[in-house]
Every structure is written in C-alpha cells, then in structure tokens.
Amino acid sequence: MTQMPGLLDTEAIRKDFPILDRVLHDGHRLVYLDNAATSQKPRQVLDALAEYYERYNANVHRGVHVLAEEATALYEGARDKVASFVNAPSRNEVIFTKNASESLNLVANMLGWADEPYRVDRETEIVITEMEHHSNIVPWQLLAQRTGAKLRWFGLTDDGRLDLSGIEEVITEKTKIVSFTLVSNILGTVNPVERIVRRAQEVGALVLVDASQAAPHMPLDVQALGADFVAFTGHKMCGPTGIGVLWGRQELLEDLPPFLGGGEMIETVSMHSSTYAPAPHKFEAGTPPVAQAVGLGAAVDYLTAIGMDKIAQHEHAITEYAVRRLQEVPDLRIIGPVTAEDRGAAISFVLGDIHPHDVGQVLDEQGIAVRVGHHCARPVCLRYGIPATTRASFYLYSTPGEVDALVDGLEHVRNFFG
Known part of the structure; x- marks a missing residue:
C-alpha cells in the first residue's frame, strides 16, 4: 500500500516495547489491537520501575533518611510532570489515585458530602450520557440513590454521536454536575466538549470530563477544556497499572471534603477531631502508589x-485507514462513526451473525488481540440492539500492516464459520 502521511516511525518506536516481539500460536507474531483496554509499556517505563525498587524504595513524605527523601522527590517529581502534561495551572491540582474509576468516585463522593453550593441532594440533578463507561455511570447512580438526586442523561444518535438536540432541557438550573467522556471507549466518538461546558456554565453546574481515552492519544489541556475536573488513568498511556489522576480546580479542591481518611491527608489529629492537609495531599490518604x-x-x-x-496525527491516519478497510469486509457493521472525523482510535463492530466472542477467539488463534464484549458500556449495546461487539483499538506503535492483518483475519473468521 502507499505510504500514508502523518505516520510515526513505528519501526523505531516498536523497538522500545519488548512485548511486541512476542510470537504466539503457530508462529504468529503478536498483533496487539487492545489498546483501549490497556497499552503496552516501553522499556523506559519498565526500567524506571525497576530502578525505583532497586535504588530508591521507601515511603514518602515522612522520613528524613536519604531513601525517603529521594523517593519523595521522585513521587512529587511525577506530579510536576503530569501537571505540565495536562497544562495544569498548579501542581497542587493534580491528585494521584489508583485509576480513573477511583478519580470519578472521588468526585461523586465529594459532592455527596459537600456543603452548599456544591452539595448534591434530592433537589438537584446529575447529568451523564448513554455512551459512558460503567465507571462514569455507577458512581452517579450510587450518589443519586444515596441523596435522592435525579439522574439524567443524553442519548445517542444512530451514527454514534451524542444527541444534544435537547441540551437546554437536560442541563437545567437544577443540574449540579455534568460528567461525560471526552472520547468514547466503545464508539470512538470525540465529544463536543465546548458546547456541553458552555451550557453547564450557563446554569452554574460543575463539569467532570473522563479523559481516559483522550490523555493517551491527543494533547490534553485542562485549561482549554474549561472543565472543573478531569480524570484519566496511567495504564492506557504507557504507564503502569495502579495509578490514576484527578485534576481539579484549586478553589474547588480547597472547598470540597476528602473522601478517604487516614495518614498523610491530615494536618492535626486529636481524639475529638481532625483537620486536613491542603490539596493534593488532602485527597491522598495512606501510602500512595509511589512506584506507579x-x-x-x-x-x-x-x-x-x-x-x-504527532501521536494524534499518527492515530488519525491509522484510524482513517482502518475504518476504510473494515468497511470492505462483507457483513461487517461498524458501531459508531463510520468516518475518521471527530473519532478516536477505538473501532467496535459486529460481523454478520457471528458472536463477537467467536470472532475474538478465532482472531486470537492468528495472534491478533482484540477486545470482545460490551466494553463496560452495556447501555451502548442496548441502544444499538446488539449483545456485544468486537473492538480493535490502535496506538502510537500500531501499523497499517496490523490493520491489514486484522482484515485478513476477519476474512478467515468468515470462512471458518461459513
């Protein structure tokens, strides 16, 4: 095929990822297309983890010995890097959690326990969307059940976009929080953040953006987003598991109560009461995920x-090619946008009446790793009347050749099931 503009030097990049050299069943080289679930890790990250445990391992903040001070410097240095990565106004706005799910739950619980004007109660409403990951549905359901607040949501159009035609009726003066994904993990849709944020601000509602499928793939500027909170996770962006991020506006973090109590998040403790440390430590109770x-x-x-x-350009080119090639496969239906416009690098599809689990198993026999199921987004599957999908998702090391391998593999699936 003709070389596509915008591609990275994947030959050089792939050398940084040892796992991509794996040979699987019957000599098939790994074709890893499950990046929306988790990304692979470059040697530079693996080496940093090994070096930490071999040379610097200690608990942070409290010790005065050399190892404790070095570990603290590395941990807080990581906070500085993340703050710069998302263009946070202050490093103190970056809270480390264990994953994006914890970040989302943290905000939900803060609002449930908050004083006015932030408190969610039976007189208020919570707004989400039908395309959310379960991590951005269940915490709000729990909060609504606990407080009596009403849960509302935006539906989906037939082509996998948010239906914002009734935005003024969904986001109203009763809305306390609007929480939505920047990029759908199942549909690949990139949502119109500016329009949603503008409406939320008109009625004085807070905005939480789930950037789990955005932070690994495109420039993320929390100031440009205009949201009040942004959540994402490390393991989808070449980092280890067990580390997530919640960014929040400084004044909100100062006003809102902590979710977890314990060591490090306190200023003073007596048997009668406690006072809390300033953010971010106010929200990081106990020993944090230092190595992570x-x-x-x-x-x-x-x-x-x-x-x-450059990563965003590369993925756009790969996604555009993949959408085009997949539409050449007979009986294949893409669930979500069928162009590369305003879409990320996750493509879900169904193949005739072949169950996605069968598709995934036959592809696996050819060394092709995809995701099957409802991808923790079951309401989307219900909306489109399907039990599950097969999902191929790409990243900075993905190649056009891997797209071709997927298409060839799907032809093998069709032949296998006759």
Missing part, C-alpha cells in the same frame, strides 16, 4: 518526547 507514579512520570516523559500532536 514514578512509572507514570516516565511514561509522560516518553510520550512528550515523541509529541502528543
């Missing part, structure tokens, strides 16, 4: 050195 934060800092260094704008 160091690994995330190394991942940020790695992605920044390549350039998030």
